[in-house]
Amino acid sequence: MAPRRLGLAGAGAALVLLVVYLATMAPSLSWAHDGADGGDLATAVASGGIPHPPGFPAYLLLGSLFVRLPWGDVAWRLNLMSAVLAAGAAGLVAIAAGKVMASVDDSLPPGGRSPALRNSISAFCTGLCLGLAPLVWSQALIAEVYSAAAFFAALVVLLALLRGPAWALGLALGLGAGAHPTLVFLAPVVVWAVWVGTGRERATRLVGALTMT
Numbered sequence: 495m496a497p498r499r500l501g502l503a504g505a506g507a508a509l510v511l512l513v514v515y516l517a518t519m520a521p522s523l524s525w526a527h528d529g530a531d532g533g534d535l536a537t538a539v540a541s542g543g544i545p546h547p548p549g550f551p552a553y554l555l556l557g558s559l560f561v562r563l564p565w566g567d568v569a570w571r572l573n574l575m576s577a578v579l580a581a582g583a584a585g586l587v588a589i590a591a592g593k594v595m596a597s598v599d600d601s602l603p604p605g606g607r608s609p610a611l612r613n614s615i616s617a618f619c620t621g622l623c624l625g626l627a628p629l630v631w632s633q634a635l636i637a638e639v640y641s642a643a644a645f646f647a648a649l650v651v652l653l654a655l656l657r658g659p660a661w662a663l664g665l666a667l668g669l670g671a672g673a674h675p676t677l678v679f680l681a682p683v684v685v686w687a688v689w690v691g692t693g694r695e696r697a698t699r700l701v702g703a704l705t706m707t
Contacts, residue, residue: 500592503614507621508585514626515577515634523569527632532569535637540568552646552672553639572637580634580641581625586648588621593655639674646670650680 523532531546538545539557560575561568595613624630633640649666652658663684670677 499610499614500589500596500617503592503617504585504589504621507588507618507625508581510622511584511625511634512577512581515581515631516574518631519570519573519577519635521570522567522573524573524636527636527638529636529638531639532572532637535639536569536572539572548675550639550673552669553642555672556642569637573635576636576638576641577634579645580630583641583644583648584621584625584630586645586652587624588617590648590652590655591620592617593652643670643674643677646673647677647680650677650683654683654686 520526520529523529523536525532534545535550535553535557537543539554539561542558545554556579557572557575560571563571563574565571566574592613595616596609625634630644633644646666646669650663650670653663653666667677667680667684670680
């Protein structure tokens with residue numbers, strides 16, 4: 495599938511989801527959807543402080559950009575950040591799904607539509623299904639760290655599929671771990687991608703860098 499068609503499928507899914515999220519987003523701080531950490535996170539971002547452990551530094555960095563927006567209060571701006579990142583994560587997953595489907599297209603049964611169009615529609619629907627899943631949707635509406643973690647996780651997986659450069663994979667993984675530490679479990683994906691894409695020496699270096707961090 496052409497990169498442009500893949501990008502349009504992902505962007506289309508992200509745009510539709512962002513509209514849905516904005517229409518259902520919490521107007522400020524909310525206890526809904528297990529959002530008990532919203533006040534803690536909003537206060538830390540607004541004051542330049544540190545929330546509860548492990549601190550979520552990448553979330554704070556991104557939040558410091560969104561709180562500069564001129565609309566709404568701090569909590570609303572962080573809710574908006576969650577919506578944007580969740581929509582972006584779904585868009586990236588749509589692109590990744592299209593990439594996978596294109597790679598196995600020869601094994602798929604012939605259909606009435608062209609393979610490229612069929613894969614584009616499937617990728618678009620994949621992004622929508624993920625973004626409208628109840629858990630993902632709920633976290634896109636409040637000030638929480640999980641949308642940011644999902645965005646970086648999707649970015650790591652997509653870069654791995656695209657055989658992205660080692661520095662980009664490492665940066666995405668590092669920022670993702672700063673959004674939520676569970677993303678360190680994606681390290682094997684990064685090592686695999688670098689090993690396959692650029693050789694054993696580069697992979698060994700990345701393993702050392704991940705160990706040091």
